[in-house]
Amino acid sequence: ARDEDNGDIAVIGLGRFGCHLAGALARLGHQVLAVDHDAAQVQRWSASLDRVVQADATEEEALRQLGIGDFRRVVVAIGASVEASVLTVLALTEVGVPQIWARATSRKHAKILASVGAHHVVFPEAETGERVAHLIVSRMLDFMEFGDDFAIAKVPVPPPLVGHRLGELALQERYGVMVVGAKPAGEPFRYAEPGTVLGPGSILVVEGGIAQVQQFATLR
Numbered sequence: 001a002r003d004e005d006n007g008d009i010a011v012i013g014l015g016r017f018g019c020h021l022a023g024a025l026a027r028l029g030h031q032v033l034a035v036d037h038d039a040a041q042v043q044r045w046s047a048s049l050d051r052v053v054q055a056d057a058t059e060e061e062a063l064r065q066l067g068i069g070d071f072r073r074v075v076v077a078i079g080a081s082v083e084a085s086v087l088t089v090l091a092l093t094e095v096g097v098p099q100i101w102a103r104a105t106s107r108k109h110a111k112i113l114a115s116v117g118a119h120h121v122v123f124p125e126a127e128t129g130e131r132v133a134h135l136i137v138s139r140m141l142d143f144m145e146f147g148d149d150f151a152i153a154k155v156p157v158p159p160p161l162v163g164h165r166l167g168e169l170a171l172q173e174r175y176g177v178m179v180v181g182a183k184p185a186g187e188p189f190r191y192a193e194p195g196t197v198l199g200p201g202s203i204l205v206v207e208g209g210i211a212q213v214q215q216f217a218t219l220r
């Protein structure tokens, strides 16, 4: 059954992170199986999520009974209990889930998750902390880092550039960044073109090296 990916995703652990994740996956159109061993959590989410079941995910047999073996993708969203998180990942590898995503709450936790067989490890506290730091020290509205010193940011048009056309600004030569999208005030985002005029109130999507993007977003 696993070969035919039906888009179903299981989310284990309905704490603060897991519930947002499960909700977002459901809004993206996926059937979500949500699992928590705490009856109160199961009760709490059963109204807003389609399938919520109570089970101890560290138990391989319990996972098999839930049919977890048919899922291509399972997310372990347990955070506070490193032991439960690690044992759950281990149980999922025993069941043979091909894509195990796991949430870490520390660098060491992340290493352990990878070493016991998680295929993807996310560390939301670290990722969000780094992202928000960039927002605080610049005028960025959003920021995403890709590694290898590359980032994309959403930035209000810097004041010195207001009224100019992109094609005349030579932003790559001057600032080492490239504007890929622009949203004129009150209008939707569009691909950036040489003729794009950076009106007051425009919002830009700009990419480049992290320091370059940061510098561009603090121009005044």
Ligand code: ADP
Pocket: 012, 013, 014, 015, 016, 017, 018, 035, 036, 037, 038, 041, 055, 056, 057, 058, 077, 078, 079, 080, 081, 084
């Ligand atoms: P957050 O920081 O996102 O709130 P928590 O680690 O506090 O994360 O919450 C994790 C959730 O995972 C809790 O709802 C908890 O009941 C659940 N959980 C913990 N251990 C297990 C387990 N062995 N099986 C299933 N669910 C578990």
